[in-house]
Amino acid sequence: MKHRQTDTPAAVVAPEEPSRLAELVELPRPLYGSTHSLPNRAIVEPHDHPWAQLSHALRGTQRVETETGHFLAPPGRAVWVPAGMRHAVTCSPGTLMRSLYIEPAAMLRPRPECEVIVVSPLLRELIQAFSELPVRYDDAGADGRLVGVLLDRLAVAEQAGLMLPWPEDPRLGDICRQLQEKPADRSSIEDHACRLGVSGRTLSRWFLHQTGLTFRQWRQRCRVLASIPALERGERVTDAALGSGYESMSAFIAAFQEQLGATPKDFFSSDY
Template sequence: MEYRQTDTSCPLLQQLDRLPTLPRPVLGHAQSLPNQAIDRPHRHPWVQLSYAVRGVVTVETTDARYLAPPSLAVWIPPGLEHGVRLGSETRIRSLYIAADALPERGCQVLEISPLLRELIVAFSHFPVEYEEAGAEGRLVRVLLDRLACAPSRALMLPWPRDPRLLPLCLQLAAQPDCPLPLGHFSAQLGLSDKTLSRAFKADTGMSFRQWRQRCRLLAALPLLERGERITDVALACGYDSLSAFIAAFRELLGRTPGDYMQQR
């Protein structure tokens, strides 16, 4: 019997977390997965590529948070514990890739070109055990080649390991519009501004200001994907002016929020 990936009764998809190996170099599925099925921390002996054809995918690890709108995807290496969260309107096309099918790389956000997007979508409708020697196998080889050279993007938010900093970062991530300055948090922790700034840089590789700006911009992506007004998104993410939000957004994503909305 040939199992289709759109068939939710497929034993291979139901038992994915118990498979010792993949039946083919790449496994995928076209159906949208419920949040509860993938939100819990878990790991695989293979690569997972979490890609949303609509909405935003959020991948959480102990070290960082990764966000990917439809022009991007999160590459999760084998053995890394992670959880995946989706918005209610998000539709994903996850790929599971044999660990030896592509060169190793760490967890990161990859750029998905229009060609790569179409390859992923086309593959998601293949049989699970597709014909490797035929046209389907040739498409898979092109897909893997395009993934191997996909550039990475900085849509990740590193979590600090310093127990003094983590509660502060979690608070700011939950409240991106929080207006409190660095001095408020350094006073709370009984530190000087300089000491807190040094600790932030040492633990995250970013200054407090850079980390907070990245946090706000990542919080903006799901709101833009829901179609909210750009001005409202800027205010909700703690920006005092629309121009400051536009400039920061362009610096991180290479385009303005207006361009991003049009490309949706």
């Protein structure tokens, strides 16, 4: 898989603007972003801002965590964070990011939920073209028309489904965090239930109620998503499968296709 190398890390703040996004009282234009940027610096502490955010990795993989879900975006995908939503961002080593910040009123169609979207070739090129504009672009001229097309394409961008619903109950959250950190862990739901002092049936019911997924479904999605950073780095499918808890490559490919609608090869086939 090829990557564009014309971009600098984690992108939002131009030299003529404040050095930190938090210092901004308002965006200089309805859409804000630049190739001029600070060193890549994911904000791991929960935070929010009054603007919507589109954040995607040009190389590497980023994860955005909210109170209700964890969202994974490899190249070719981006995380949409609505205005005012608390979130934290972590990245795999060597990640190159770009973020756009958008006044909510500028969106042609609201996207009220945090979600992972597909960055189509057209949307990618529009973002690239926009990043070369001055921060205070002419919103009444050609630059403003380019922004209008970008926002239009963003409004209709396809969802990618790369998310794990997160439970409210901290006990379930601890189990989910353990599965994320060690996707190859083979502890059964009965094992986890025993540690909590409840029955496996009770824990299954809690899991389904709070995540919308059974324990098995949640763990399978967790394992598939855990394999994506390794696959994005170019590791062998067999190694990614074993590292994420699958005993055979065929079982892994079947689970990957079930969750993401494509084989690992097809998922990473786009020239991004």
